[in-house]
Amino acid sequence: MQLTLWTYEGPPHVGAMRVATSMEGVHYVLHAPQGDTYADLLFTMIERRSARPPVTYTTFQARDLGGDTANLVVTAVRDAYERFKPRALLVGESCTAELIQDQAGALAMGMQLPIPVVPLELPSYSKKENWGASETFYHLVRTLVGSTARPRPDRGDRRPRVNLLGATALGFRCRDDVREVRELLRTIGVDVHVVAPLDATPETLATLTDADANVVLYGEIGYTTAAWLQRVHQMPMVRTVPIGVGATRDFLTEVGTVLGIDVRAALESPAARLPWYSRSVDSTYLTGKRVFVFGDATHAIAAARIARDELGFEVVGLGTYSREMAREVREAAQQYGLEALICDDYLAVEEAITAAAPELVLGTQMERHIAKRLHIPCAVISGPFHVQDVPARYSPQMGWEGANVIFDAWVHPLMMGLEEHLITMFSEDFEFGEAGSHLGARGGHVSSSSVEGATAVLDAPAPIATVTVAADPSVPVWTAEGEKELKKIPFFVRKKARANTERFAAERGITPIDVTTLYEAKAHYGK
Amino acid sequence: MTGTALPTINPATGCVDAPVLRERGQREVFCGLTGIVWLHRKMQDAFFLVVGSRTCAHLIQSAAGVMIFAEPRFATAILGDRDLAGMADCNEELDRVVRELLARRPDISTLFLVGSCPSEVIKLDLGRAAERLGGEYAGRVRILNYSGSGIETTFTQGEDACLKALVPVLPEAPATQESVLVCGTLADVVEDQFGRLFAELGIPVQFFPPRRATQLPSIGSGTKLLLAQPFLNETTRALQSCGATLLAAPYPLGVEGTTAWLRAAAEAFGIAPERFASAIAAPAQRARTAVARYRSTLEGKRLFFFPDSQLEIPLARFLARELGVELLEVGTPYLDRALVAAELPLVPATQLAEGQDVEKQLDRCLAARPDLTICGLGLANPLEAEGLRTKWSIELVFSPIQGFDQAGDLAELFARPLQRIARLKV
Numbered sequence: 038m039q040l041t042l043w044t045y046e047g048p049p050h051v052g053a054m055r056v057a058t059s060m061e062g063v064h065y066v067l068h069a070p071q072g073d074t075y076a077d078l079l080f081t082m083i084e085r086r087s088a089r090p091p092v093t094y095t096t097f098q099a100r101d102l103g104g105d106t107a108n109l110v111v112t113a114v115r116d117a118y119e120r121f122k123p124r125a126l127l128v129g130e131s132c133t134a135e136l137i138q139d140q141a142g143a144l145a146m147g148m149q150l151p152i153p154v155v156p157l158e159l160p161s162y163s164k165k166e167n168w169g170a171s172e173t174f175y176h177l178v179r180t181l182v183g184s185t186a187r188p189r190p191d192r193g194d195r196r197p198r199v200n201l202l203g204a205t206a207l208g209f210r211c212r213d214d215v216r217e218v219r220e221l222l223r224t225i226g227v228d229v230h231v232v233a234p235l236d237a238t239p240e241t242l243a244t245l246t247d248a249d250a251n252v253v254l255y256g257e258i259g260y261t262t263a264a265w266l267q268r269v270h271q272m273p274m275v276r277t278v279p280i281g282v283g284a285t286r287d288f289l290t291e292v293g294t295v296l297g298i299d300v301r302a303a304l305e306s307p308a309a310r311l312p313w314y315s316r317s318v319d320s321t322y323l324t325g326k327r328v329f330v331f332g333d334a335t336h337a338i339a340a341a342r343i344a345r346d347e348l349g350f351e352v353v354g355l356g357t358y359s360r361e362m363a364r365e366v367r368e369a370a371q372q373y374g375l376e377a378l379i380c381d382d383y384l385a386v387e388e389a390i391t392a393a394a395p396e397l398v399l400g401t402q403m404e405r406h407i408a409k410r411l412h413i414p415c416a417v418i419s420g421p422f423h424v425q426d427v428p429a430r431y432s433p434q435m436g437w438e439g440a441n442v443i444f445d446a447w448v449h450p451l452m453m454g455l456e457e458h459l460i461t462m463f464s465e466d467f468e469f470g471e472a473g474s475h476l477g478a479r480g481g482h483v484s485s486s487s488v489e490g491a492t493a494v495l496d497a498p499a500p501i502a503t504v505t506v507a508a509d510p511s512v513p514v515w516t517a518e519g520e521k522e523l524k525k526i527p528f529f530v531r532k533k534a535r536a537n538t539e540r541f542a543a544e545r546g547i548t549p550i551d552v553t554t555l556y557e558a559k560a561h562y563g564k
Numbered sequence: 565m566t567g568t569a570l571p572t573i574n575p576a577t578g579c580v581d582a583p584v585l586r587e588r589g590q591r592e593v594f595c596g597l598t599g600i601v602w603l604h605r606k607m608q609d610a611f612f613l614v615v616g617s618r619t620c621a622h623l624i625q626s627a628a629g630v631m632i633f634a635e636p637r638f639a640t641a642i643l644g645d646r647d648l649a650g651m652a653d654c655n656e657e658l659d660r661v662v663r664e665l666l667a668r669r670p671d672i673s674t675l676f677l678v679g680s681c682p683s684e685v686i687k688l689d690l691g692r693a694a695e696r697l698g699g700e701y702a703g704r705v706r707i708l709n710y711s712g713s714g715i716e717t718t719f720t721q722g723e724d725a726c727l728k729a730l731v732p733v734l735p736e737a738p739a740t741q742e743s744v745l746v747c748g749t750l751a752d753v754v755e756d757q758f759g760r761l762f763a764e765l766g767i768p769v770q771f772f773p774p775r776r777a778t779q780l781p782s783i784g785s786g787t788k789l790l791l792a793q794p795f796l797n798e799t800t801r802a803l804q805s806c807g808a809t810l811l812a813a814p815y816p817l818g819v820e821g822t823t824a825w826l827r828a829a830a831e832a833f834g835i836a837p838e839r840f841a842s843a844i845a846a847p848a849q850r851a852r853t854a855v856a857r858y859r860s861t862l863e864g865k866r867l868f869f870f871p872d873s874q875l876e877i878p879l880a881r882f883l884a885r886e887l888g889v890e891l892l893e894v895g896t897p898y899l900d901r902a903l904v905a906a907e908l909p910l911v912p913a914t915q916l917a918e919g920q921d922v923e924k925q926l927d928r929c930l931a932a933r934p935d936l937t938i939c940g941l942g943l944a945n946p947l948e949a950e951g952l953r954t955k956w957s958i959e960l961v962f963s964p965i966q967g968f969d970q971a972g973d974l975a976e977l978f979a980r981p982l983q984r985i986a987r988l989k990v
Contacts, residue, residue, distance in 0.1 A: 072595025
């Protein structure tokens with residue numbers, strides 16, 4: 038039994054719903070009690086989908102238990118088949134139905150429907166949403182492709198073509214990523230054969246092996262299937278995820294290697310603005326900003342690399358809730374001298390962020406809330422996300438344009454370089470309120486959480502100080518002059534200055550903290 | 565609308581004898597756990613611990629729409645394989661989780677252990693767990709239990725189950741102490757307005773649930789029960805068995821409903837009609853003015869209700885009688901005739917539907933092409949995409965809509981989708 042406030046992932050049957058909803062021609066009959074239909078609104082509200090997910094719920098009630106819940110499955114399968122005329126049917130159980138053991142999948146298999154029926158066994162009490170999506174996709178592909186390996190004909194003069202695997206409904210920016218990767222591949226003369234699960238059909242899935250290779254866009258959902266296609270059907274796999282400029286180059290190189298084509302001309306693109314934006318002088322203020330990264334494994338690993346190598350940040354925390362990909366994240370974290378946080382406990386993540394005292398949090402919807410509470414700017418890089426992270430405009434994460442989008446999305450919550458400079462210059466002007474920045478007006482029109490973040494620093498004690506208070510009875514004491522001097526430091530770095538000074542003082546047993554301690558700490562930490 | 569009388573209704577007609585379509589099939593409704601979303605905000609010293617699955621945790625955070633609090637006053641004790649396989653003793657595990665939780669939250673005075681579908685199916689006895697833990701925390705935390713499971717409760721029935729669980733711990737009022745007990749969660753602002761009106765009428769009033777779970781209303785044979793919500797069947801029966809008398813009244817939605825609701829209390833307390841009329845005159849007039857503003861938008865519009873909160877019948881009555889809408893179908897998860905006895909005669913005859921087979925109901929809705937469809941969040945955008953205008957029903961549970969000063973807001977909730985579409989040129 039695990040105490041949970043918020044959950045990063047839903048149950049595995051929600052993952053199966055994501056696969057069904059991604060596709061056309063697939064229907065999912067879910068043996069479930071009343072209430073489980075809540076999952077429909079994830080799709081219709083968060084993603085603003087204009088159609089209901091293709092899911093039929095059996096809706097059993099207490100009075101059915103011990104009676105004829107199995108018959109409800111048969112009725113629901115028959116009704117769904119007749120009404121929706123799917124060309125492939127998924128049949129599974131939610132957590133409660135798993136307990137009553139009606140074997141919904143087997144019942145449906147026994148009905149001799151003239152379409153492929155895929156029974157799903159997704160253990161609700163040990164697995165979660167992404168695993169459920171991965172497993173559903175894998176079983177669907179296995180059923181539709183079959184396990185008979187056929188010889189792979191030589192490509193001849195035909196253009197090379199690949200499948201893009203792993204994009205789903207309710208995936209973070211999947212729709213735009215697919216478009217961007219398709220365009221990226223076009224520049225190296227590679228066609229996209231099937232995108233799946235997103236926008237696939239049972240018929241297109243059946244032709245997956247007609248492609249030359251599989252590109253895994255989101256390992257959490259696409260890897261198991263790609264690995265099976267590699268093992269059974271000898272289809273090579275591309276695993277580099279093109280999020281970030283460096284990763285996009287690596288991706289093109291890997292595609293080139295796998296398909297035997299020369300991609301060198303495509304490795305630099307005028308469409309990639311991130312490198313210049315990052316080199317331009319305004320960006321110097323980004324140097325060494327402390328960032329904490331948490332999300333699904335695919336996005337967290339990519340974000341850490343961009344943060345360090347493409348924006349010049351310092352990665353002070355890296356973690357994921359994707360236990361299935363913990364190994365990859367642990368390996369990545371080592372490159373930053375960090376121990377990865379592999380965890381789906383929201384409170385533990387909050388604790389880790391508080392302890393790391395970052396200046397920017399790159400996370401999920403959950404971390405947005407943590408960051409808001411701690412008054413730290415935040416950008417969302419991964420699911421779970423909310424409706425505001427499904428923008429109307431084209432905003433991929435992958436490819437050259439994805440890197441541009443990321444530059445904007447991560448830098449926007451921070452203060453712009455020139456502005457930071459001006460604030461320092463005018464900070465002692467009596468007419469220059471500390472709310473003078475575009476980030477500064479309390480309750481202004483900018484809705485990003487950083488608004489509160491930036492201004493609240495003025496009044497709120499730094500989070501690290503709060504921790505010190507909670508953990509250590511020796512509350513840091515400042516002299517009045519020390520406090521006054523601290524206030525002369527621009528507010529956006531004051532929190533850090535306070536934290537550093539208090540740490541410096543605590544390590545040396547200095548109390549109270551005076552003006553000299555403040556400057557000694559400044560000299561010690563170098564800023 | 566201002567100053568005009570409402571259409572007279574023959575009590576024998578209305579919807580009392582209207583045919584009821586009873587359907588059984590897929591239900592597109594929330595389970596009773598969802599009530600935690602508003603109950604935990606009402607009782608700010610209470611904590612709700614669902615004993616269930618990851619689905620339960622996911623449901624509550626999804627139904628809440630946004631995660632408002634960094635550390636909310638509800639949580640889920642998620643059952644795992646070890647609990648189900650008997651490798652861990654569920655009771656010991658639950659005790660451990662409760663201790664962990666209460667150590668984190670010393671501010672909690674009342675803890676509800678909330679049963680779910682999985683906990684019901686594995687027959688985890690939360691009543692005994694509450695007793696056991698209640699002993700351990702006696703004097704510090706009151707521990708109660710109820711079920712919000714989907715196999716037993718639909719959406720608002722979760723509140724009914726929660727309040728019923730509180731009834732046994734309500735203090736007993738002396739038989740001579742007469743007061744009104746307003747039963748059903750109301751927004752604080754609405755509660756305060758009603759509090760002022762009752763004070764003006766000279767009627768002692770208590771509210772249930774209270775704002776703090778430690779400040780429970782007392783109950784006895786002098787208690788007159790006035791229901792603010794139409795889904796409290798079990799709570800009503802439990803309160804009646806404690807001696808309370810149920811005052812028959814429509815629900816306080818709209819001018820007419822609020823007037824009749826307050827009048828039921830006034831009559832029970834023998835308040836002179838003139839005093840009653842003078843006490844409500846100003847707010848009722850304000851409400852008529854506010855509602856009238858939306859009549860032109862809604863008059864003659866054809867409405868279709870999908871079942872959701874059991875508020876459908878009182879809402880339909882308000883919309884039909886005060887805004888002149890035409891009712892095509894009024895669906896409700898349960899038709900509890902006792903609880904809507906004062907409402908049914910007021911609702912113009914229409915098709916009532918109880919229960920749900922969502923596919924068949926969608927067929928009827930799409931065939932009827934109503935001007936406005938009141939439905940859940942899972943159906944709203946798909947129906948909009950079919951060219952229909954919709955109103956999310958969940959907002960009707962979360963928003964302050966009762967009483968005179970909210971009557972205009974309530975009308976506006978239904979007018980807004982129609983006014984919005986009239987504005988859009990894209």
